[in-house]
Amino acid sequence: MTIETIGVIGGGAWGTALAQAAAAGGDPVVLWAREGDVVRAINDQSANPLFLPNIPLSRKIRATSQLDDLADCDAILVVAPAQHVREILGSASIGFAPLILCAKGIEAGSKKLMSEVAAEVYPGSPIAVLSGPTFAHEVAAGLPAAVTLACEDQVLGQSIAARLASPAFRPYLSKDVIGAEIGGAVKNVLAIACGVVEGKRLGQNARAALISRGFAEMTRFGLARGAEAETLAGLSGLGDLVLTCSSTSSRNFSLGKGLGEGKSGAELLADRTTVAEGAHTAPVLREAAHDAGVEMPITEAVCALLEGKNSVEATVEALMARPLKNER
């Protein structure tokens, strides 16, 4: 199967960066954006100052406000925030093109992963997941990055990987759709915890401990949901966890930093233009972990901090005072 025209649903930072990556070889890209200003800026100035400032975009990217304009695309990257994917897919009529899911989150209420949401809305469409350590502004600027491209149908996976690959963008194939999704969703919650460590100046040791014990949480939950350990230890899991837990370029890390500095979750989440997926995923993940009988103390701590139910000091004290146990 040859994939030429790529459609992109979502004109935020990551949708725009992926459109840029997909346009690198000169094939056309059609990007649907919710904001009229974004559509106009992309078409008139080849730029997206609202979500991806200071990055000149390829002229091969055409933006539209009409989802139906994606109907003839050979494959569609779904890059809306996780909580809006169901609604946006439901309002599109995009035939049976493969859907490549790029949002990192779990749907509130249903506790479903994006592949499960997409399969409900478009039961006939082949599904893939693209996830990995990729800050949008770096990918859009053409800096090198690698991602996991998970697809049960490996022939389709290879076609998608071949279409998206460029000298600066390297997809690695996997069959483990669930594993790729869980890594991306869980690392956002853990990045908030690492941001708290930064904001409260708890030190580098504490951050490394959180990354390691957070990875243990991610692995326990992932295995309980059918993910493969190798996927969780790969680009979409550990790779993205390390990236997002190390830099204020991460919105989730920055949100945590604000909590560590003493601001409230409500204050930090009010009037945001950009999305911090971990804040939405944390409570759903806590419920899903409970359903699966999996212990996720860091996730629970992040929920309590976001909900204003615990101070940072009391949270750290409680985590450190948990009963001693084997590392594995």
Ligand SMILES: NC(=O)C1=CN([C@@H]2O[C@H](COP(=O)(O)OP(=O)(O)OC[C@H]3O[C@@H](n4cnc5c(N)ncnc54)[C@H](O)[C@@H]3O)[C@@H](O)[C@H]2O)C=CC1
């Ligand atoms: N920015 C990044 O570096 C990366 C982001 N992602 C993931 O991509 C997904 C999209 O994130 P970004 O493009 O960064 O978003 P963004 O934070 O740059 O932009 C916000 C997006 O949310 C959309 N939005 C806001 N309210 C909405 C509503 N009521 N209904 C539908 N859409 C609404 C906006 O149109 C815009 O596309 C997220 O799941 C994120 O975790 C994944 C990899 C990298």
Ligand SMILES: O=C(CO)COP(=O)(O)O
């Ligand atoms: O997913 C990302 C990098 O891989 C982006 O992280 P943030 O959403 O925390 O900015």
